[in-house]
Amino acid sequence: MVHCEKFLVKIFDYVDNLIPSDKKREVESHVKECLSCRGIFDDAKALRQQLRGLRALKTSPDFETVLRARIRMEKSLSRRGVFNWPFRLPVYAVAGSLAVITAFFIFTNSQTIFRSNSNRSPFISQTINENPAAGNGANLGSTVRERVRYPMDKVPLTIGRGTRLDSDELRRSAALRPDSARANQPLPVQVVEFEF
């Protein structure tokens, strides 16, 4: 059987006409003796003939016309296209640099905003007198709306929006205001609003 396996390759080489004439004789004599190898040999020759005898197909008559039309179409598309290869590189470069510049500005501005917010006094920044008609010191007992800006981390956890306060801190801040005459007076009702 090993003997025949060795011959199998030789049989196909014989059919392919790839072996010298002395080896050919060797194959021929083996095939004469060995029935199974003869079967393979005959089948291989028949198959080769069948495959070579297969009808050759021809392309349709308009094959070249269609091909030329496709090439023309491709050419015109590539001429028209702004986003085709030679143009793509500068377009992408401009888009990329614009993106980098935008990102840089967003980053630097956010830094400035953060810094200015953190520098701001966590205490009262604006006072709105709800009774503007009243003069200096005449607004005692009226409601004063204090607009206080706190950075997030300074906000006392116990204070919520619109909480009424009666604290020393507010008393001190009231003393600092131009209408400090009020400082020794009983504290007006304070409404504190927070803006975050």
Next chain:
Amino acid sequence: MSTRKSGEYQPSDEDLIERFQRGDLYAFDLIVKRYKDQLLNFIYRFVGSQEEAEDIVQETFLRVYRKRKAYKRIAKFSTWIYTIAGNLARTELRRRKRRKLFSVTDMGFEDRDYEITDDALSPEREVHGVMQEEIIQKEIEKLSPKFREVIILRDIQELSYEEISKIIKVPIGTVKSRVNRARLRLQGRLKDLKARK
């Protein structure tokens, strides 16, 4: 290298592609004329549909047109063009396999169609001519793509083992072994069919 056939000057494929690279469109036309039928036969035996084969051949020439600068004279032009065509044919087979997979899984059990070998062919008709060719074609299509490609290139296109090895990028020994195994399988199947009739 050019040849003289029946007194007429025949530029080699390599000369033609070089002329085409320099902008000679007539050289491209000659390449198309030279290869269109050869490639059609190769692709048709591979994919089994003439319409699809023609589309693939068109696509092959379009690629040659687009990538003409990529060809270098170190390789034979025929090797280059057969590699492009073979790659496209393999892609088509993969696409078809995916489509088939989706369509079969989408269908219910009773809707599924399985390919059954046609045993009821009339023996008179199948011996010679078109029917016999169809049988051979069907049996070629049943081979796996790697065996199918080599047997078509060797036994139908009659390319040398060396050229096939360059086209499919495997060693010559592997090509030979694949061709022989493909032949044995095909012989076995055709013999079975003959015996059943």
